[in-house]
Amino acid sequence: MRDEPLLFAVTPRMDPRAPATWSSHGRWAGWGYLLPAVAVMTAVLVAPLAMTVIESLRFPDAYRTLVTAADFWLPLRNNLIWMGFALVACALGLGLALLARDVGGRLRRVLTAALTVPAVVTPLAAGITLRLIFDFRPERGLTGGGAREGYLLGPGWIWLLLGMAFVWQWTGVAFLVFREGLGRIRGDLLRVARVFAPGRWSRARLVLIPALFPTAAVAGLIVLIAATRAFEIVLVAVPGSIQDQVDVLGLYWWRQSDVFAPGEREALGVLLFLIPATAALLLLWRLRRDLPPPGETGGTGRTGETGARGPGRVARAASALVAAVWLTPIAVLLLTSLRDPVGAARSGVRAAGHGFASYAEALRDGSFLDALTPTATRSLLVAVLVVLLAVPAAYGLTYAGMRRRAGALVVALAAALATIPPQAVAVPLGRVTDRLVGGPVTLSLVHTALVLPLAVLLLRNAFLSVPRPVVDRPLAQGHSAFRWVVEARLPAVVTVAVLAAVFTWNDLIVSLLLNWPAADQVPLVIWQQAREFATSAGPLAAESVMAGAVPVVLVLATGRWLTQGLTQGVAR
Amino acid sequence: MLAGSVAAGAAGCAGAPVRIAVPWSGWELARFRDVMRGYAGDPVVFSAGDSIDALLKNPVARSARPDVAFVPRLGLLGEAASGLRSMPAAIPGPSHAPGAGAWTGLLTHDGAVKGVWFKAAHKSLLWHRGRNPPPYGAGPAEPASWAAWLEYCGRAGRPLLSIGAADGWVLTDWFENVLLGIDPDTYRALLPAPGGRGPGPGWDAPAVTQALRYLRDLWGMDGIFPGGGRRALLTSFHDSILDVFYYGHAEVVAAADFAYPVISRYGATATVAMPCRFPAEHPGTAPVLVAGDAAVALSDAGRGVVEWLAGDGGRAAVRDGWVREGGFISLDSQVTGYPAALRPFAAQVIGENVEFDLSDQLTGRLSGGNGRGLWRVLTRFFSDVTGVTSSRDPVAAAQTAMTEAAR
Numbered sequence: 001m002r003d004e005p006l007l008f009a010v011t012p013r014m015d016p017r018a019p020a021t022w023s024s025h026g027r028w029a030g031w032g033y034l035l036p037a038v039a040v041m042t043a044v045l046v047a048p049l050a051m052t053v054i055e056s057l058r059f060p061d062a063y064r065t066l067v068t069a070a071d072f073w074l075p076l077r078n079n080l081i082w083m084g085f086a087l088v089a090c091a092l093g094l095g096l097a098l099l100a101r102d103v104g105g106r107l108r109r110v111l112t113a114a115l116t117v118p119a120v121v122t123p124l125a126a127g128i129t130l131r132l133i134f135d136f137r138p139e140r141g142l143t144g145g146g147a148r149e150g151y152l153l154g155p156g157w158i159w160l161l162l163g164m165a166f167v168w169q170w171t172g173v174a175f176l177v178f179r180e181g182l183g184r185i186r187g188d189l190l191r192v193a194r195v196f197a198p199g200r201w202s203r204a205r206l207v208l209i210p211a212l213f214p215t216a217a218v219a220g221l222i223v224l225i226a227a228t229r230a231f232e233i234v235l236v237a238v239p240g241s242i243q244d245q246v247d248v249l250g251l252y253w254w255r256q257s258d259v260f261a262p263g264e265r266e267a268l269g270v271l272l273f274l275i276p277a278t279a280a281l282l283l284l285w286r287l288r289r290d291l292p293p294p295g296e297t298g299g300t301g302r303t304g305e306t307g308a309r310g311p312g313r314v315a316r317a318a319s320a321l322v323a324a325v326w327l328t329p330i331a332v333l334l335l336t337s338l339r340d341p342v343g344a345a346r347s348g349v350r351a352a353g354h355g356f357a358s359y360a361e362a363l364r365d366g367s368f369l370d371a372l373t374p375t376a377t378r379s380l381l382v383a384v385l386v387v388l389l390a391v392p393a394a395y396g397l398t399y400a401g402m403r404r405r406a407g408a409l410v411v412a413l414a415a416a417l418a419t420i421p422p423q424a425v426a427v428p429l430g431r432v433t434d435r436l437v438g439g440p441v442t443l444s445l446v447h448t449a450l451v452l453p454l455a456v457l458l459l460r461n462a463f464l465s466v467p468r469p470v471v472d473r474p475l476a477q478g479h480s481a482f483r484w485v486v487e488a489r490l491p492a493v494v495t496v497a498v499l500a501a502v503f504t505w506n507d508l509i510v511s512l513l514l515n516w517p518a519a520d521q522v523p524l525v526i527w528q529q530a531r532e533f534a535t536s537a538g539p540l541a542a543e544s545v546m547a548g549a550v551p552v553v554l555v556l557a558t559g560r561w562l563t564q565g566l567t568q569g570v571a572r
Numbered sequence: 573m574l575a576g577s578v579a580a581g582a583a584g585c586a587g588a589p590v591r592i593a594v595p596w597s598g599w600e601l602a603r604f605r606d607v608m609r610g611y612a613g614d615p616v617v618f619s620a621g622d623s624i625d626a627l628l629k630n631p632v633a634r635s636a637r638p639d640v641a642f643v644p645r646l647g648l649l650g651e652a653a654s655g656l657r658s659m660p661a662a663i664p665g666p667s668h669a670p671g672a673g674a675w676t677g678l679l680t681h682d683g684a685v686k687g688v689w690f691k692a693a694h695k696s697l698l699w700h701r702g703r704n705p706p707p708y709g710a711g712p713a714e715p716a717s718w719a720a721w722l723e724y725c726g727r728a729g730r731p732l733l734s735i736g737a738a739d740g741w742v743l744t745d746w747f748e749n750v751l752l753g754i755d756p757d758t759y760r761a762l763l764p765a766p767g768g769r770g771p772g773p774g775w776d777a778p779a780v781t782q783a784l785r786y787l788r789d790l791w792g793m794d795g796i797f798p799g800g801g802r803r804a805l806l807t808s809f810h811d812s813i814l815d816v817f818y819y820g821h822a823e824v825v826a827a828a829d830f831a832y833p834v835i836s837r838y839g840a841t842a843t844v845a846m847p848c849r850f851p852a853e854h855p856g857t858a859p860v861l862v863a864g865d866a867a868v869a870l871s872d873a874g875r876g877v878v879e880w881l882a883g884d885g886g887r888a889a890v891r892d893g894w895v896r897e898g899g900f901i902s903l904d905s906q907v908t909g910y911p912a913a914l915r916p917f918a919a920q921v922i923g924e925n926v927e928f929d930l931s932d933q934l935t936g937r938l939s940g941g942n943g944r945g946l947w948r949v950l951t952r953f954f955s956d957v958t959g960v961t962s963s964r965d966p967v968a969a970a971q972t973a974m975t976e977a978a979r
Contacts, residue, residue: 136806139819239738240622241805241951244943255943258629345810345838346818365605367617430633516627517591517638519618528619531597535810535838539598 033396034410037389037452044449045417048428049273052266055427059263066267074245075252079228079275081159082248085166086227090219092167093174094212096322097182098204100175102315107323112179113556114323115172117330120555121548122506122523123169123230127237128530128544129329130165132336132348132537140348140537142332158242165233168329170226174219180567181215182208217283225276229421232508232523236530253423254513269424276419284415333548337541344538358538359546367525368543374520376550378444379501385448386455386500387493391486394459399471399481411457418453422446426513433514443515447504455496462492462568495565498558502551522547590615590873593638595624595865599833603894610889611880615640622941628652628870639874642690642865646678646928647764647935649686649868657869658684659878675903678928679866687868688882692901694917695745695828695861695929696752696850699835701816701843714858715851718753718786725790731798733790734822736809737954740947744931745861746826747950750786752859752927753852755779759927764935775975782853784953784967792957798822801958805951810834817843826850828863829914832898847913860920863929864903937977949973 056062066072096115100108118126134157135141185208193207209216231250238246247255253268260268335349340357362368397407433442466488474481486493511521519525526543529536555562590613594604597619605617620627620641628641629652643649649656679687698715715721725732736742752759758779774780790796797804798821807815813831815821817839825831835845849858867882869875880886891907894900898911901918910918920926931938931946938945949970956966963969 136803137811239806239808240740240942241738244948247943254626255623257632258625259937342838346814365602367605370616426632430636433633433635513632514636515633516620516636517593517616517618519591519616524618528601528621529597531619531621532808532810534808534814535834536598 030396030400030402030407033392033400034402037393037456040389040445040449041414041417041452044429044446045420045425045453048425048432049420051428052269052424056263056266056270059261062261062263062267065261066264066271071247071252071256075247075249078246078248079230082162082166082227082230083224085163086170086220086223088163089167089170089223090174090216092171093176093219093223094178094216096171096175096319097178098208099315099318099322100179101182102312103319107316107319111319111323112176113559114326115175116555117172117552118169118326119172120502120506120551121169121544122508122526123165123232124236124508124523124526125333125544125548126165126169126329127233127235128526128540129333130161130168130233131237131533132541133329133332134161134164135348135534137348139346140350140534142349158238158246161237162230162233162246165237166227166230168326170223172326173226174223176566177219177222178212178215181212181218185211221280221283224279225419228272228276232527236527236533239533250421250423250509265427269421269427272421273419273424276421277416280415280419281412284412333541333544336537337545339538341536341538344541345535348537358542362529362539362542362546367519368522368546371520371522371525374518375505375522378447378521379504381441381444382447382451382504383497383501385444386451387497389448390452390455390459390496391493392482393456394463395482395485397456397460398463399475399485411460414453414456418457420450422450422509422513426510430514443511444504446510446514447507448500450510451500451503455500458496458499458565459489459492462489462565465489465568489568491561491564492568493565494558494561498554498562501554505547505551589613590640590877591638592617592874592877593620593624593627593641595619595621595642595644597621599837600830600899603897603900606893607881607886607889610885611877615877624648625941628655637870639869639871640877641868641870643687643868644863644865645932645939646866647933647939649679649866650681650764650935655870656686657872657875658686659688659869659875672903672922674926674928675864678933687866688878689903690865690867690881692862692864692903692921693828693830694901694914694921695863696749696859697827697829697831697847697917698850699813699816699825699827699831700846700848701820701823702846714848716855718750718851718853721851722786722789725793725796729795731795731822732824733796734807734812734815734825735791735797735804736807736812736825736827737801737804737951738806738808738811740942740951741931742809742812742827743950743954744946745828745929746787747783747946748927748930749826749850749859749861751779751783751930752861753850753857754782754786756859756927759930762930763933775978776971780971780974781967784970787953788957788967791954792959797958801955801960804958805955805960810838814838817845829901829917830899832911832914834899836898845913847917860923860926861929862921862926863932938974945977946974949977 096111100111103111133142136157189207189211193203197203197206229250230248231254234243234246234248234251249268249272253265253272257265332349335354336344337358338354338356339347339349339351340353340355341361343351343353344358396402397410429446433446463485466485470484470488471481474484506523507521508523508527511518511524515521516524519528522543526540526547529540529543533540592608592615594601594617596604601617601619608615608617618638624641624643625645625648627636627638628643628648637655675689675692676685679685679689715724735746748759755777758774758777761774761777762780791801798815809827812825813827813834816823816825817835820840820843829847832845839845850861852858867878869878887902887904887907890900890902891909895902895907896909896911898914901910901914901921903922905922934946941947952961952973953966953970955961956963956969
C-alpha cells in the first residue's frame with residue numbers, strides 16, 4: 001500500500017466556505033501543528049535526498065557514465081514495460097468498477113474483497129504465487145503440460161508471468177479508486193446522459209470518461225508509482241538465467257552497486273526519484289485545470305450509483321467469474337502450502353495428499369517465528385508514530401489558520417515526497433544509521449517517514465470534509481477544533497494506521513538495504529528460502545500464507561472503517 | 573503503548589547477537605542452523621543466496637554488514653580483504669591431508685590468513701540413475717574420454733542429460749571440468765595472479781576453444797536434453813536432479829557431491845544414484861574440480877564464531893550431522909561417516925591433485941552472479957548452441973566475450 005499517496009494529494013480541495021482564520025489560532029499555529037511531521041520528513045527524506053543529489057553532482061561524469069553504460073538501457077526499457085502493466089491494471093480496474101455498479105449486495109462485497117486481498121499481501125508473495133502457477137513443468141504447474149508447454153517456454157512467458165502478478169496485485173487498488181470516482185459523478189449528469197446518449201458505449205464516451213478523468217489520473221498515478229518500484233516480484237519470480245533480461249532500474253541500482261563509478265549510484269537514485277515525481281507533479285498540475293468548479297460537484301452524495309437498476313444477469317455472472325479468477329492464485333498458494341514439502345517439489349498442487357508438513361518445516365528452525373515479533377512490533381510502532389505525526393499535521397493544514405498558498409505548497413511537496421523510492425535515500429541514511437543505537441527504532445523512523453506524506457494528504461482531505469458546524473462551534477468559542485475534527489474523522493485515522501502497519505509489515509527493500517543481517521523482517525526471511533525455488537515450494541507457500549494472513553485479516557477486520565476512511569479521504 | 577513499543581524495539585538490540593551470512597537456503601540452511609545450535613550465544617543466521625557480493629563489497633549501510641560471512645567466491649574475498657579480520661596463527665586447524673597448504677594459500681592475502689575453510693565440494697561428478705537393488709559395477713560405465721562420451725551420447729537417441737542451466741554456476745562448472753580435462757596448464761593460467769591483478773592472458777588459448785567445441789558438440793546434440801534447450805534454461809539445479817531421479821526424463825546429471833541429499837530426499841524410492849567421475853580428454857586424467865565455502869570474520873565477535881567452527885566444537889557438530897546426511901565434505905582428514913557413495917570422492921577432495929573452481933576466483937568483469945561475468949557469457953553460449961537463440965559461430969562469440977571481459 002505504500003504507493004497510495006497521490007490518490008489524496010491530487011484530489012484538490014477548493015473550499016467554498018469562509019476561511020476559518022478568524023479563530024483563536026494565530027498565523028503560525030498551523031506551522032506548529034506541522035512541525036513534528038516536517039521535522040521527521042526533513043531528517044529522513046529531504047536531507048538524504050539532497051545529499052544524494054549533491055553526491056551525484058559532485059562527479060561531473062556521473063550521469064553521462066550512467067546513461068552511456070551498455071547495460072543501462074535494457075532496465076530502462078523494462079521499466080517502460082512495467083508502465084504498460086500499470087495501464088492494463090487501471091483499465092481493468094475501471095472496467096470492473098463499472099461492472100460492479102450493476103451488481104449489488106453480497107456479490108459486490110465478495111468482488112471487492114477478492115480484488116483487495118492481493119493488494120495487501122507482499123509483492124514477494126504475489127511473485128511466489130504466480131511462479132507456482134506458471135511452473136513450466138507439466139508435472140507441477142497449473143498452466144504447464146500438453147501442447148501449451150511450448151508456448152509457456154517461449155521468451156514472452158516471463159513477461160506474461162510478471163504482468164499477471166502485477167495486474168493481480170494492483171487492479172484492486174485501481175478498482176477502489178474508480179469505484180469512489182464513479183460514486184461521486186453527479187446523478188443528474190447521468191440522467192441527462194441517459195436521455196441524450198443512446199447506448200452504453202456512447203454514454204461512457206461522452207459523459208463517463210470525461211467526468212472520470214481526474215479519477216483516472218489518480219488511479220493511474222498510484223499504479224504507475226507501484227510499477228516504477230517493481231523489485232520483489234522480479235527478484236523472486238524470475239529464474240537466474242533470464243534475470244538480466246528482465247532487470248529493472250531499482251534492481252539494477254542494487255545489483256550493480258559494486259561496479260558503479262563514483263556518483264553513478266547516486267545519479268541513478270536521483271533518476272529513480274525523478275521519474276515518478278515528475279509524473280506526480282504533472283498530473284497534479286493537469287488536474288487543477290481539468291476540474292469543474294467546486295460548486296457544481298458539492299453535496300451530490302452517492303447519487304451517481306446506479307444500484308437501483310435491476311441486477312443484470314451478465315454483470316452478475318461476470319463479477320462472479322472475476323472474483324473466482326482473482327481468488328484462484330490464493331487457492332493455489334493455499335493448496336501448495338498444504339502439500340508436504342517433498343510432494344510440493346515433485347508434483348506441486350497436482351496431486352492428492354495434504355497436511356501441515358510444509359508449515360512445520362517452515363517453522364522448524366525458528367527463523368520465521370523469530371521475525372514475527374520484530375516485524376509486528378515495527379508495524380505497530382510505525383502505525384502509532386504515523387498517527388501521532390500525521391494527525392496534527394493534517395489539522396495544521398486545514399483548520400489552524402495557515403495561509404492557503406502555504407498550505408498548497410506543503411501539499412505539493414508532500415505529493416512529491418510520497419514518490420521517493422528507498423533507493424534514493426538509502427545510502428545517506430545508511431551512513432547515519434550506523435552511528436545510531438537501536439536498529440529497530442531507527443528502521444521504524446525510516447518506514448514512518450516513507451508513509452508519512454501519504455498519511456498527511458489522506459487525513460487532510462478527510463478533515464476538510466468535516467461538516468462545518470463541528471469546526472465552527474469550538475473555533476467561535478476560542479478553542480481549538482482539533483479534538484472535534486479527529487473524533488469526526490476517526491475512520492480516516494484508523495485507515496492511515498492500517499496503511500502504515502501494512503506497508504511496514506510487507507516491506508522488503510528498506511530492511512534489505514539497511515538492516516539485512518538482522519534477518520528480523522518477515523518478507524526477508526521468506527525471500528532467503530527462495531534460492532532453490534522448486535524444492536522449497538511447500539515451505540515458501542506456507543510462509544507466504546502466514547505472512548499474508550496478517551495484513552489480510554487486519555484489512556478485512558477493519559474493512560468497514562477503511563471504506564469510510566477512504567471515502568472521507570477522497571471525498572469532496 | 574508507544575513507550576512500550578520503543579522499549580521492546582530497543583531491548584531487541586541490547587546484547588546484539590552475532591550475525592552470520594550464508595549462501596545456503598532451504599535444507600542446507602537448516603543443516604547449518606543445526607550446526608550453530610552447538611554455539612553458545614544464539615547467533616542470527618541468514619541466507620544471502622547469490623547476493624553475498626552486494627552485502628560484502630558495497631553495502632548500503634555498515635549496519636547491513638554481517639559479523640561472519642561464508643564466501644563461496646574467493647574473488648570476492650580479495651576485493652573485500654581490507655574489511656576482513658585476520659585469523660590468529662594458532663587457530664586450531666583440522667588434521668589436514670596432503671592438499672592442505674594449497675587450500676590455506678587460497679585464503680591468504682598480504683601474508684595474513686583471512687578465513688577458515690568450512691565446507692568443501694567435489695564438482696567433477698556425473699550422477700547416473702540406477703535401479704534398486706543397486707547394480708554397482710554393472711551400471712553405465714564411467715566415460716573414459718570425451719570422444720567416448722560424445723559417441724555414447726550421440727548413439728543414445730533419447731534425452732540423456734539433464735542440466736540446470738537456469739543457474740549460471742552449473743554452466744561454469746561444466747566449462748571448468750571440460751577445460752581442466754583438456755589442459756590443466758591453461759586452466760591454471762586463467763587464474764588470477766596472487767596479487768589480484770585479474771586474470772592473465774589465456775582466454776584465447778586453443779584449449780579454451782577446444783573446451784567450448786566439446787560443449788557445443790554435446791549440448792548441441794539434437795534431443796540430448798529433455799524438453800530442449802529452452803526448458804533447460806529454466807531448469808534449476810534441483811530441478812535437473814528431479815529430472816533424472818524422480819521424473820525419469822533423463823539418465824545423467826553432472827552435479828557436485830551436494831546433489832546427494834537432494835537425490836535422497838526428492839528422488840523416487842526405487843532409484844539409486846550412482847556417481848562417477850567426469851570424463852577427461854584422455855583416459856586416466858579425469859579432473860578433480862573442487863570448491864568450498866570459507867568462513868570469514870568482519871568483526872571481532874565474528875572471529876569468535878569462526879574460531880569455534882574451526883575448533884573441536886564446530887567440527888563435532890558438523891561431523892555428527894551434515895556429514896552423515898551427505899553433501900558436506902570436510903577438509904579434515906579425520907572426519908569419517910560420509911555416505912558410502914560419497915566416500916571415495918571425499919578422499920579425492922582432500923588429496924593433492926585438485927583444482928579450485930575457476931569462476932569462483934575470477935575478479936573484475938568476469939566475476940559476478942546472475943546476469944554477469946562468466947555466468948552470462950556461458951548462459952548466452954548455451955542458448956546459442958541449443959538453438960534457443962542463433963549465432964553463426966557460438967564458440968568464437970563466447971571466446972571473444974571471455975577475452976574482452978578479461979581485459
